[in-house]
Amino acid sequence: MTEHYDVIIVGSGAGGGTLANTLAPSGKKILLLERGDFLPREMGNWDPSAVFVDGRYLSPDTWYDPAGRPFQPQVHYFVGGATKLYGAALYRLRPADFGEIRFSDGVSPAWPLDYSDLEPFYTKAEWLYQVHGDHGEDPTEGPVSRQYPHPAVSHEPRVQRIHDDLAKAGYHPFHAPCGIMLDEARRPASPCIRCAWCDGYPCLVHAKADAEVIAVRPLLGLPNVTLLTGAEVIRLDTDPYGHSVSNVVASRDGEIEAYTADIVVLAAGATNTAKILLRSVLDKHPSGLANGSDQVGRNYMFHNSKAVAGFGEEPNETVFQKTLAINDFYLDGSADRGPLGNIQMLGKSNAGAMKGEEPHLTKLAPHWSLDTAAKHAVDFWLTTEDLPKPDNRVTLDGDGRVHLSYAFTNATETQALYQEFKKVLNTIGLAKHHVLRKSFYMKMDIPIAAVAHQAGTCRFGTDPASSVSDVNCKAHELDNLYFADASIFPSIGAVNPALTVIANAIRVGEHLLKRLG
Ligand SMILES: Cc1cc2nc3c(=O)[nH]c(=O)nc-3n(C[C@H](O)[C@H](O)[C@H](O)COP(=O)(O)OP(=O)(O)OC[C@H]3O[C@@H](n4cnc5c(N)ncnc54)[C@H](O)[C@@H]3O)c2cc1C
Numbered sequence: 001m002t003e004h005y006d007v008i009i010v011g012s013g014a015g016g017g018t019l020a021n022t023l024a025p026s027g028k029k030i031l032l033l034e035r036g037d038f039l040p041r042e043m044g045n046w047d048p049s050a051v052f053v054d055g056r057y058l059s060p061d062t063w064y065d066p067a068g069r070p071f072q073p074q075v076h077y078f079v080g081g082a083t084k085l086y087g088a089a090l091y092r093l094r095p096a097d098f099g100e101i102r103f104s105d106g107v108s109p110a111w112p113l114d115y116s117d118l119e120p121f122y123t124k125a126e127w128l129y130q131v132h133g134d135h136g137e138d139p140t141e142g143p144v145s146r147q148y149p150h151p152a153v154s155h156e157p158r159v160q161r162i163h164d165d166l167a168k169a170g171y172h173p174f175h176a177p178c179g180i181m182l183d184e185a186r187r188p189a190s191p192c193i194r195c196a197w198c199d200g201y202p203c204l205v206h207a208k209a210d211a212e213v214i215a216v217r218p219l220l221g222l223p224n225v226t227l228l229t230g231a232e233v234i235r236l237d238t239d240p241y242g243h244s245v246s247n248v249v250a251s252r253d254g255e256i257e258a259y260t261a262d263i264v265v266l267a268a269g270a271t272n273t274a275k276i277l278l279r280s281v282l283d284k285h286p287s288g289l290a291n292g293s294d295q296v297g298r299n300y301m302f303h304n305s306k307a308v309a310g311f312g313e314e315p316n317e318t319v320f321q322k323t324l325a326i327n328d329f330y331l332d333g334s335a336d337r338g339p340l341g342n343i344q345m346l347g348k349s350n351a352g353a354m355k356g357e358e359p360h361l362t363k364l365a366p367h368w369s370l371d372t373a374a375k376h377a378v379d380f381w382l383t384t385e386d387l388p389k390p391d392n393r394v395t396l397d398g399d400g401r402v403h404l405s406y407a408f409t410n411a412t413e414t415q416a417l418y419q420e421f422k423k424v425l426n427t428i429g430l431a432k433h434h435v436l437r438k439s440f441y442m443k444m445d446i447p448i449a450a451v452a453h454q455a456g457t458c459r460f461g462t463d464p465a466s467s468v469s470d471v472n473c474k475a476h477e478l479d480n481l482y483f484a485d486a487s488i489f490p491s492i493g494a495v496n497p498a499l500t501v502i503a504n505a506i507r508v509g510e511h512l513l514k515r516l517g
Helices: 014-026 048-053 115-128 157-168 211-219 270-279 351-357 367-376 411-427 498-516
Strands: 004-010 030-033 101-103 106-108 225-228 231-238 245-252 255-266 298-301 304-311 324-326 342-345 377-384 393-396 402-405 435-438 455-457 481-483
Touching (some): 004 498, 014 030, 014 211, 014 498, 030 255, 115 498, 157 411, 211 225, 231 255, 231 270, 255 270, 298 393, 304 411, 342 411, 367 377, 377 411, 481 498
Parallel strands (some): 004 030, 004 255, 030 225, 255 481
Antiparallel strands (some): 101 106, 245 255, 298 455, 304 435, 324 342, 342 377, 393 402
């Protein structure tokens, strides 16, 4: 007979890892089931060719596009989940994102709670993940109850000049919020050495505030927390009435094992959370668990994103480039289109990464020309909101394989943001030069493989007919099943999603602590 737990959490990433961290001090018995292992600390962590060309930290999953073609999604199954590779740009959604917003292709639905409901948890999330920034600089941000725990990361000279040129031209550049363990007053004694290997790389020195380092590692050794790695949850079973989850069934080292708990929380990432439910076909839940509304797997989003590198005459010697952003177009809607979105700087590109991201453009280029291009590149990331469409969805075939259907939305806003961005490039002296357009991880030909910002699939809401879980993220149809990952997003906004996942996981954790007494 295996042990019975108070809470089982499936997945140890931004949502699951943070939830475990919130629950652990209570002494409740927690089992964290993670399909991956610890990401190895090795020199390959910082090798652009290993990371971007060889895809060393990509997990060997195969999913299928709507035409049935296989592709390798950019998923990372490790303790810490996608945050092991994330850029640690930790933004809050803007207050307007919690309401309805009209776009050219439809309406971005409201969340079942307001910005003010999530604000205290955003603050807790920023303090837990050691975010550096300066609340008050960006005119689009909502009210905050507390300043960031650390001052904004300073701009290097090239980025400072971009900041000054933008401000002179009337834009409102602000310091991007960064989750890194950097103390600029104590350098080089601080853990973060302010290197170029943050965005898209694992951090060899564990100075990036990812879910493993911040949330899960501090729990190792606690008597009430058990982490099982290599444990892929394949389905959930219920009691005979279909009211509550009775067993969490996992495959571990080739064996099928079942675990039990009073509360079960899914935090396997938007696609895999839906996959687990859709695989749990039971008498009382014939179309998959918690899926009486036929909403599980639907409304998948992942942002309309573009990485753009401008090449200036002057070399760009910046090492840590992700310190600046502008939201001047974030709320900039008009009668015929919605707001455009966010522009932020990306980690500094290099020849190795360019080769991985643009294999078709670069395969004939001699290495020296890429080196020169990379030396002059100034890198930006443009994000426009995509809409939760019911047919943009995760489904499974008869063999349980993931199929991902996705039709792009809001091309009008995406294109308008790019047009505005070209004017921005003018302002900072990069317009006369080539603009290399890259899709995130262009290594893959199929854009939907770039699942880094995957969200939706099990949205929360007040109406059981159009959502999977309620305001506390408890499944409408089950007494003891919760969600704590990006699957709950009813809409995605136009900033990076991780801080919202983290804040919501803390919120769900505090609700569970009350429920468990
Ligand atoms: C390269 C990259 C850069 C990014 N940069 C940023 C950024 O700068 N800022 C930002 O806000 N966001 C960024 N993101 C996105 C961010 O990492 C995600 O939004 C966030 O991690 C989502 O949290 P989650 O809990 O939903 O999923 P994850 O963090 O992915 O966690 C899911 C976990 O579940 C595990 N799992 C999956 N299936 C199972 C199963 N069946 N059984 C057991 N365990 C399972 C996975 O291994 C994983 O550990 C980036 C992502 C990537 C990949």
